[in-house]
Amino acid sequence: MAYWLFKSEPDVFSFQDLVDKAGPEEWHGVRNYAARNNMRAMVLGDLGFFYHSVKGKAVVGIAEVVALAHPDSTAHEPGEKVVWECVDIAAVKAFPRPVTLDEIKAEPALAQMILVNNSRLSVQPVTKQEWEHICRMGGL
DNA sequence: GCCAACGTTGGC
DNA sequence: GCCAACGTTGGC
Numbered sequence: 001m002a003y004w005l006f007k008s009e010p011d012v013f014s015f016q017d018l019v020d021k022a023g024p025e026e027w028h029g030v031r032n033y034a035a036r037n038n039m040r041a042m043v044l045g046d047l048g049f050f051y052h053s054v055k056g057k058a059v060v061g062i063a064e065v066v067a068l069a070h071p072d073s074t075a076h077e078p079g080e081k082v083v084w085e086c087v088d089i090a091a092v093k094a095f096p097r098p099v100t101l102d103e104i105k106a107e108p109a110l111a112q113m114i115l116v117n118n119s120r121l122s123v124q125p126v127t128k129q130e131w132e133h134i135c136r137m138g139g140l
Numbered sequence: 141g142c143c144a145a146c147g148t149t150g151g152c
Numbered sequence: 153g154c155c156a157a158c159g160t161t162g163g164c
Contacts, residue, residue, distance in 0.1 A: 009162090032147075054162060101163080120146055120161050 003126040004038065004048035005115060006063060006089065015050045015061040015094065024066050024088040027123075028074045031084060035123035039087045040069045048089065049126060049134065051115065058098035059134055063089040096139035109133055 006027065008014070018025055030036055046065040052058055067088030075084035104110050110133060114124040126134075 007162095034147095057163075118146080119163065122161090 002042065002046045003128060003131040004042065004046060004065075005051055005059075005124045005126050006048045007051045007053050007115075007122045007124075009054045010052045010056055011054075014052065015063075015091065018050065018061070018063060018089070018091040019094065021091070024090055026067075026073060026088050027086045028072045030072070030086060030122055031075075032122060034121055036069075036085055038123045038125060039085060041125075042069065042087050044068065047092065047131075049131075050091075052098075053119075056098070057101040059095065059104075059138065060098045061094040062092040062140075064092050066090045093140070099134050099138045103137060104134070107133065107137075 010016075013025075027039070030039065042065045044065055044067075048063050048065070049059045050061040050063050052060055065087050069085040069087050072084040072086045101115070104113065105116055110116065110130055113126070113130055114121055118124075
């Protein structure tokens with residue numbers, strides 16, 4: 001059982017979109033090896049924060065891994081040798097109150113988070129301590 | 141809108 | 153194999 005963080009621009013795909021989907025959503029479009037490797041490491045039942053980048057800049061909800069890494073259906077460019085992969089996720093619950101990036105940065109206990117130190121990695125691991133800390137901050 | 145950070149590409 | 157140049161991301 002591991003914890004993760006999925007980043008998305010809400011204008012492109014928001015947590016509400018995931019809630020509305022009410023089922024598996026293929027987390028396609030990731031074109032970064034570190035992020036792909038993180039998805040390969042996921043197992044069914046792993047949980048991940050859903051973070052809104054650019055607009056909102058806050059952890060807004062929790063999602064669950066509902067399908068193991070599989071080929072990204074959008075990665076079929078002609079001649080593309082690399083097979084990108086992705087997991088499927090589904091919404092679990094929204095935070096009663098979103099935890100903003102500012103709040104995370106203000107927490108010494110969260111200073112080691114990848115979100116703080118490498119904001120560009122779109123799929124990140126989160127430690128159990130970080131997970132529980134942010135859940136408390138968000139009212140869960 | 142700007143720019144720093146990061147990852148990738150390509151010349152050498 | 154190194155590194156400069158470039159494109160993209162995302163915070164500010």
